[in-house]
Amino acid sequence: MKRRSFLQKSAAASAAFTIVPSFVLGCNNHVAPSDTLYIGAIGVGGRGGGVVNELTQYGKVKFVALCDVDDNRGAASYKMHPKAKTYRDFRKLYDNHINDIDAIMVGTPDHTHATISIPFMRENKHAYVEKPLTHNIYEARLMAQVAKEQGIVTQMGNQGASSDGIRTAQEWINAGVIGTVSRVDCWTNRPVWPQGFKHITEGQPIPKNLDWDLWLGPASYRPYNENYLPFKWRGFWDFGTGAMGDMGCHIMETPFKALELGFPYEAEASCTTIWSGDFVEADYPEACPPSSIVRLKFKSPTQGDVGLNWYDGGIMPDLPSELGEGETPGKDGGGSIFYGSDGIMITDTYSGNPRLLPSERMKDMAAVPQTIKRVTTGHAGEWVEACINGGSTSSPFSYGGPLTEAVLMGNLAIKAYQKKEFKPGKKSGDWDPYNYPGRRTIKWDGDNMRVTNYEEANAWVKREYRKGWEI
Template identity: 35%
Template sequence: MTSRYLKSRREFLRDSAVLASGMVWLPSVMRTEPLEGRLRLASIGVGGMGGSDLGQFLKHPNVDVVALCDIDSSRLAGAARRAPKAKTFVDWREMLDKMGNEIDAVNVATPDHTHAPASMSAIQLGKHVYCQKPLTHDVHEARHLRLAAAEHKVVTQMGIQIHSTWQYRTAVKIIRDGTIGKIKEVHSWSGKRWGYVGPTPKPAKVPANVDWDQWIGTAPMRPYAKGHYHPANWRKWVDFGCGTMGDMGIHILDPVASAIELGLPTRIVSSSPKAPPKDSHGMSNKVEYTFDGTNRVVPGFKLTWYDGGMSPDTSDWPIKKLPGQGSMFIGEKGCMLLPHIGAPRLLPESDFKDHEVAKQPGGNHYHLWVDACLGEGKTTAGFDYAGPLTEVLLLGVVANRFPTQRLDFDAEKLAITNFKPADRLIHRPYRKGWKIEGL
């Protein structure tokens, strides 16, 4: 299929080479023609985190919620009570087709596998997009969303709302100021267990309030199973979610990426205890990334992620008891512990007792995006930043399916060059009838 939105392979590789090799992640560009006065918003996915997103947008004085979309009629009815003037839809494609001229911006808060299809469709119509984390389900999708957002000059933001808090902003400044010197290694972790090891879910009757075909979307069709997919446990399943890394890794690795200006990894190796089941994510994971150097890290810098009860060896660290989620930055002149949604701590404390930390101002992540759509300021988690961060994260998700197998990643070619089974997971095929131009 040809389209003015589709790049040739040569154009794609050219742009990817510029934006992937030695990449520095900078604040997102503003749309060149800002809107005047008010933002007409459509929300795709209005339950769970989508309901939380909707609540934040409704609090902005210059937002008019004009459309709501969800595959669950019960959730849709609840959202309609909060935004009674909005038109309601079950199929986001129908919503964009019928209301394209009445919408300025779209919020996407669906399960992970629908993030890219819905976001890309909105971008191609010139709509600003706020998309929940992780930005996409696949590495390929993250790369193409980033390029499309830049091409269409739309204002974007990924839903990593902690990114805009004073805690994370302060931590980033500490590292960028060189307070603990160049970084030798970073260890990041979460105790959550978004995996599944058990019997094959039993097929069940689809509830009357759920449109199962729409929920499945681009993924391969499978029977509905009560308690396993919609509404709450889809993160555990490979076709729909990205496990604990997709839920928490994208948050916790965010200040790491910001602070040391990571590019894309050259090598990824998982040392998870065992390979996960075919259809679900593992319960416990550990993955190590190797990157080309930046001026904020020492040669040989490594980043290691742990989840599901796996944790760093703290025997040589200046602190032994760790918070349930967070990161430890180990530098030439000391360490910084950053609990998830907590204030950064410089360690050993005795070495930094006279150091005054300059607390950075925070902001409302959602409202910063709205303001940027209206021509006021910029976002800092736009798809130019969120795309590469999501690629890093998803390469770890891929690695965790093949414990002990080294994966060599060529960022320019968007390929794992040494192991075909992993390379095939970079770009999954969409279900028949769900072709999305640009993906």
């Protein structure tokens, strides 16, 4: 089936009737929904393979079909589930198994999350999608909308959202342990892949194990090159969302939830300058920068004005003077520092585990009551249980969508900084030491999903889709 026909068929079917889950009809020997969740998984190598393993270890699931455009990357998952049907093209999984599955897991690169997930979601299939939820803000808004309309169970794959640590941090904030928070500094050691590439024009032979056209999906066609795969795609705007997109949904999760943040109303960035030759600034707008600083501003219903500052690529925020000798902030290459009117709190990258500065204050923390229910099943298991028995998840698309939007707002500011504007009389490509890139403040109208003060940035809110891949 052609991509466009596939999407039209999916949308029409969703509008015309409600899909009755296959276990209700007794199709394919399904047992009662309280026993097993039947899953179709797309993107089962790399991180997607990790999720397949997590779901397998938790149990209560059966993988009906597995799909990956790279036979080699998907091999471990295929071996783990030898009875599952295997495909390269997710549309064939849809055609052959839409009535055999209850849910999907999507672990593909960022740029294909929405185009793969939405057709299945419109058929009332529960969805687990890796972070960041989408490649652009429009898709994040659409994913949340479709999930709400269909009433399905969803979970974004930012595992820290189900941790005890983030709940402890939230309880400390709610108890006023550090007072009113006005500033949070977040940082990561990413990228750990190459970023700042010159545009790649040279093509190479496509490996036999890879369907390159399917991997590109909605992105414009270009020749295959080994500098894109695997994992290095994160450094190209057409495919990935850079260091902030990769780690923002982990590290910003704790402040976003604990401070009840929503859409940022402003974003500003500055980035590493890339040089080629002697004193000649290279113009590589298709690649994410090697490092960046992003400043986001929020209105919190509990804290008031909150500034969130993001640092990546080896750039670090100021270290609090309250750090003791030999003490280091964060864990796993990043973290967050909360500055409150009555103290400072540091949280870790993935777990959100909090600690106070100075460290002597920690002896009093046992007195803070536990008021938020803990997740005992793990992130993937929580989703399985909610799909089977009903209930909520820690990062449903109604929450993961806005979190992803906040992260991707930072990328709008980065792209604005990368956008070169030359003085009159200067040719594009001429170096001008007094004409730095954008460094403009992006003002965001979250309700209407628009940049209000820089029209060009609105083109980045939604991507251009390759013909046949529109959503």
